Amino acid sequence: MAKLRRFINISEDIFVIRxxxxxxxxxxxxxxxxxxxxxxxxxDEIKLSVYFAIPGxxxxxxxxxxxxxxxxxxxxxLRQAMMASAFVWLFASFVSVVPFMAIAEMSFxxxxxxxxxxxxxxxLTMMNHLESYPxxxxxxxxxxxxxxxxGIVLVALTVLIRPGVAAARLYRAEARSERxxxxxxxxxxIIVQIYTLLTILGVYLYYINGMNxxxxxxxxxxxxxxGGMSSHDLSIGYFHSLAIExxxxxxxxxxxxxxxxxxxxxxxxxxxxxxxDIQVKAMLIFLVLxxxxxxxxxxxxxxxxxxxxxxxxxxxxVSAITCTGFGISDLSKYPEADKVLLSLLMVIGGSAxxxxxGIKLIRVALxxxxxxxxxxxxxxxxxxxxxxxxxxxEFSEEEIQEVLGFTMTYFAFLLxxxxxxxxxxxAKFADALFESASAIGNVGLSVGITSPGLPPDxxxxxxxxxxxGRLEIFPTLVFLVGxxxxxxxxxxx
Amino acid sequence: MAKLRRFINISEDIFVIRxxxxxxxxxxxxxxxxxxxxxxxxxDEIKLSVYFAIPGxxxxxxxxxxxxxxxxxxxxxLRQAMMASAFVWLFASFVSVVPFMAIAEMSFxxxxxxxxxxxxxxxLTMMNHLESYPxxxxxxxxxxxxxxxxGIVLVALTVLIRPGVAAARLYRAEARSERxxxxxxxxxxIIVQIYTLLTILGVYLYYINGMNxxxxxxxxxxxxxxGGMSSHDLSIGYFHSLAIExxxxxxxxxxxxxxxxxxxxxxxxxxxxxxxDIQVKAMLIFLVLxxxxxxxxxxxxxxxxxxxxxxxxxxxxVSAITCTGFGISDLSKYPEADKVLLSLLMVIGGSAxxxxxGIKLIRVALxxxxxxxxxxxxxxxxxxxxxxxxxxxEFSEEEIQEVLGFTMTYFAFLLxxxxxxxxxxxAKFADALFESASAIGNVGLSVGITSPGLPPDxxxxxxxxxxxGRLEIFPTLVFLVGxxxxxxxxxxx
Ligand SMILES: [K+]
Ligand SMILES: [K+]
Numbered sequence: 001m002a003k004l005r006r007f008i009n010i011s012e013d014i015f016v017i018r019x020x021x022x023x024x025x026x027x028x029x030x031x032x033x034x035x036x037x038x039x040x041x042x043x044d045e046i047k048l049s050v051y052f053a054i055p056g057x058x059x060x061x062x063x064x065x066x067x068x069x070x071x072x073x074x075x076x077x078l079r080q081a082m083m084a085s086a087f088v089w090l091f092a093s094f095v096s097v098v099p100f101m102a103i104a105e106m107s108f109x110x111x112x113x114x115x116x117x118x119x120x121x122x123x124l125t126m127m128n129h130l131e132s133y134p135x136x137x138x139x140x141x142x143x144x145x146x147x148x149x150x151g152i153v154l155v156a157l158t159v160l161i162r163p164g165v166a167a168a169r170l171y172r173a174e175a176r177s178e179r180x181x182x183x184x185x186x187x188x189x190i191i192v193q194i195y196t197l198l199t200i201l202g203v204y205l206y207y208i209n210g211m212n213x214x215x216x217x218x219x220x221x222x223x224x225x226x227g228g229m230s231s232h233d234l235s236i237g238y239f240h241s242l243a244i245e246x247x248x249x250x251x252x253x254x255x256x257x258x259x260x261x262x263x264x265x266x267x268x269x270x271x272x273x274x275x276x277d278i279q280v281k282a283m284l285i286f287l288v289l290x291x292x293x294x295x296x297x298x299x300x301x302x303x304x305x306x307x308x309x310x311x312x313x314x315x316x317x318v319s320a321i322t323c324t325g326f327g328i329s330d331l332s333k334y335p336e337a338d339k340v341l342l343s344l345l346m347v348i349g350g351s352a353x354x355x356x357x358g359i360k361l362i363r364v365a366l367x368x369x370x371x372x373x374x375x376x377x378x379x380x381x382x383x384x385x386x387x388x389x390x391x392x393x394e395f396s397e398e399e400i401q402e403v404l405g406f407t408m409t410y411f412a413f414l415l416x417x418x419x420x421x422x423x424x425x426x427a428k429f430a431d432a433l434f435e436s437a438s439a440i441g442n443v444g445l446s447v448g449i450t451s452p453g454l455p456p457d458x459x460x461x462x463x464x465x466x467x468x469g470r471l472e473i474f475p476t477l478v479f480l481v482g483x484x485x486x487x488x489x490x491x492x493x
Numbered sequence: 494m495a496k497l498r499r500f501i502n503i504s505e506d507i508f509v510i511r512x513x514x515x516x517x518x519x520x521x522x523x524x525x526x527x528x529x530x531x532x533x534x535x536x537d538e539i540k541l542s543v544y545f546a547i548p549g550x551x552x553x554x555x556x557x558x559x560x561x562x563x564x565x566x567x568x569x570x571l572r573q574a575m576m577a578s579a580f581v582w583l584f585a586s587f588v589s590v591v592p593f594m595a596i597a598e599m600s601f602x603x604x605x606x607x608x609x610x611x612x613x614x615x616x617l618t619m620m621n622h623l624e625s626y627p628x629x630x631x632x633x634x635x636x637x638x639x640x641x642x643x644g645i646v647l648v649a650l651t652v653l654i655r656p657g658v659a660a661a662r663l664y665r666a667e668a669r670s671e672r673x674x675x676x677x678x679x680x681x682x683i684i685v686q687i688y689t690l691l692t693i694l695g696v697y698l699y700y701i702n703g704m705n706x707x708x709x710x711x712x713x714x715x716x717x718x719x720g721g722m723s724s725h726d727l728s729i730g731y732f733h734s735l736a737i738e739x740x741x742x743x744x745x746x747x748x749x750x751x752x753x754x755x756x757x758x759x760x761x762x763x764x765x766x767x768x769x770d771i772q773v774k775a776m777l778i779f780l781v782l783x784x785x786x787x788x789x790x791x792x793x794x795x796x797x798x799x800x801x802x803x804x805x806x807x808x809x810x811v812s813a814i815t816c817t818g819f820g821i822s823d824l825s826k827y828p829e830a831d832k833v834l835l836s837l838l839m840v841i842g843g844s845a846x847x848x849x850x851g852i853k854l855i856r857v858a859l860x861x862x863x864x865x866x867x868x869x870x871x872x873x874x875x876x877x878x879x880x881x882x883x884x885x886x887e888f889s890e891e892e893i894q895e896v897l898g899f900t901m902t903y904f905a906f907l908l909x910x911x912x913x914x915x916x917x918x919x920a921k922f923a924d925a926l927f928e929s930a931s932a933i934g935n936v937g938l939s940v941g942i943t944s945p946g947l948p949p950d951x952x953x954x955x956x957x958x959x960x961x962g963r964l965e966i967f968p969t970l971v972f973l974v975g976x977x978x979x980x981x982x983x984x985x986x
């Protein structure tokens with residue numbers, strides 16, 4: 001630790017990070033103001049709007065104050081970017097709790113759990129009887145999820161895109177595998193447009209298939225944002241509609257696709273770009289492999305009819321691998337094999353560069369390729385060169401090591417979370433692993449462990465898992481090490 | 494595949510592998526003759542000795558015939574070494590089934606399961622009511638385990654140590670991380686002497702603490718060889734003796750320690766060498782972390798008294814991490830948290846260069862270090878050099894990649910095995926994972942899935958897991974690819 005401290009200028013760190021946080025805080029403030037517009041549709045909720053307007057204005061003012069020297073920020077190094085990025089999620093969730101505490105009268109821990117779950121696009125919830133809450137509060141959750149999915153990343157990047165700032169490095173903290181595009185600001189604009197367009201398309205499709213407008217907006221936002229927070233306790237299952245389930249599957253897959261693929265599809269006006277993408281292919285392969293096993297187990301051990309079993313398996317498999325978390329039936333009654341297969345999909349996760357969580361498909365694909373290379377190396381004569389290419393991108397040994405190391409670390413946190421729930425609650429392994437995978441993968445599916453009745457320490461563990469998972473672990477560790485280093489030391493020369 | 498075939502001279506492969514197999518076959522033949530000596534102690538079993546004498550002589554003659562040109566083998570490449578090594582375990586188990594089929598009248602599948610379990614040092618068994626079998630058969634199992642633990646590796650190395658043969662490469666297939674010592678033949682002799690000496694010490698300690706001589710020999714051989722096959726259905730639990738349990742813990746830890754450490758302890762006459770070893774340290778750290786959690790869970794969810802819970806936790810934790818498989822109580826009644834913690838220890842496994850299985854402690858230590866390096870890299874300024882050293886050995890990026898890749902592949906096989914048992918038998922996840930970890934880690938602990946009543950396909954899956962695990966996966970994959978390439982192709986030019 002002392003060795004590391006020598007390399008670091010702490011006052012510079014604090015300056016850079018404070019300015020970045022200020023910029024983000026202004027974004028959260030603006031986000032707070034949007035639900036206020038809902039009063040136009042639901043005038044009886046007007047008295048609730050103060051719980052959004054006041055924190056919104058406060059965030060904007062505080063953010064403006066903190067970031068008033070942002071033009072002096074000349075370069076952001078990787079450590080600072082990671083620390084800022086880790087802190088942003090902690091802090092944005094912190095300032096977003098007001099409506100939950102004020103309107104729903106939830107405890108601080110429950111409210112913080114809820115906002116962390118919303119901003120990270122997880123969708124686990126401390127709220128029961130969703131239908132009984134004001135529309136403005138349900139919208140606030142879905143709106144955070146929609147923004148959390150793509151907005152926060154893009155806002156941060158747009159703010160940071162200024163001469164001399166190495167934006168790619170912060171982007172690296174969020175989605176390590178995709179190279180930044182040459183002109184990021186323009187690309188970001190187009191991506192936001194695509195995201196908005198697809199959301200509107202989702203609202204339209206839901207609406208013409210029987211949803212009311214409010215539900216259509218909520219589910220299109222949290223479906224495309226792979227957040228999964230619903231306005232109904234039964235989630236998508238509430239609607240009992242194959243059409244609505246199909247639209248949802250479609251939205252979830254779009255949300256879990258790398259947005260540079262969407263960009264290329266739109267710019268080149270060709271759907272080929274979609275199916276050519278290695279991560280899309282990998283997702284489809286995993287679904288094709290796992291869905292039949294899930295269906296088999298559901299028929300044999302869950303005693304569900306074959307058609308219904310297939311329908312549930314497809315929906316929940318897509319919901320799991322895209323890290324959305326919508327459901328159409330009670331997963332706590334599923335056979336253990338189905339729970340484990342869903343956990344596996346949640347651990348794999350969606351595409352890097354999408355709104356989804358998990359280990360990410362590109363890393364899993366690379367791991368499989370890595371095995372192939374090792375076998376080839378043993379079979380080929382010494383000195384034969386194997387090109388370590390995945391999807392036209394040649395990986396260095398160091399990058400491969402990083403990917404595999406990430407995966408191992410992910411497993412370590414996943415298991416630690418599951419073991420905590422087993423020892424604390426006496427939960428079954430399949431259930432504890434499921435819930436841990438759901439939290440760290442920002443998925444939001446539940447077999448019933450997550451509920452308002454949980455002991456506070458378990459709620460905190462789940463909240464930490466959501467935070468660690470959203471940031472792909474390393475930034476949170478760098479953050480913790482960084483904070484430890486910033487603490488003043490006695491007698492250090 | 495066609496690309497790979499170009500590099501390979503198949504007739505040379507067959508020549509080399511045939512000669513290696515011949516050499517190994519002579520070793521198995523000699524092994525067969527040893528149980529015959531037991532007739533001196535148990536004269537009423539004299540008629541059973543033919544089932545050992547005849548196959549023994551047959552193996553020696555066939556082995557001599559196959560390896561008659563062994564002096565012409567000039568160099569063994571890595572691929573050939575891996576393939577021979579993978580084939581040896583399949584074949585040695587095949588030729589060892591005679592006594593089980595003839596004396597115990599077991600089916601071929603059950604007998605093959607038993608011999609694979611014995612040679613690989615696993616200890617899962619298809620035999621009930623062990624006390625009812627002839628002594629010579631129980632000795633045969635334990636003797637295979639004792640030899641399988643260290644003998645086969647050393648025999649292969651001794652045979653292969655001749656001018657021009659790259660023995661280190663075959664050794665690499667068995668224990669990748671430890672470099673071969675300068676003068677291997679001498680080292681091998683000393684290691685065999687140490688192994689024998691420790692076994693005799695074990696017999697003596699067991700005997701003076703109340704075991705009869707036969708039991709003392711069996712348990713000392715399968716304890717030090719971390720094989721775990723007992724002469725009693727209740728395993729070590731049969732003796733109800735704290736002293737015997739303590740001796741067993743001691744033997745298991747010795748068996749799961751890198752034998753070059755034993756070599757250094759003996760040569761330098763210093764116990765410091767033992768505690769200085771990184772793998773020994775890692776094993777003790779894992780035990781210190783896991784045993785309290787197991788004890789806690791056993792008291793809280795298993796309703797076992799604190800002293801008894803601690804005693805069982807220590808014994809089973811050591812049995813699991815050393816991959817021995819001895820037990821002192823019925824694990825099928827354990828709480829799921831204890832099953833999962835034991836599975837974790839079985840997956841970690843013992844030291845590379847020992848008789849134990851699992852991922853191996855050196856790989857796990859390297860994985861943890863690798864995480865530390867990644868965080869340091871993010872914190873330090875660009876260009877700062879991090880020395881990737883574990884226990885004074887600096888690892889290259891490529892070696893790190895291989896270790897992490899191995900671990901991922903191990904998990905893939907582990908999960909596939911568990912999922913197979915869940916879908917085929919409707920087993921609980923904790924149980925299926927436990928049994929899969931026990932088979933692939935060559936441990937032999939069971940929560941009751943393994944039994945003579947299993948469907949044949951599940952027996953085959955478990956047999957394959959034992960084989961794959963003993964060879965550390967890659968040689969078996971190279972073997973399968975190699976066999977596929979040796980098949981004659983139509984219309985290939
Ligand atoms: K989600
Ligand atoms: K064993």
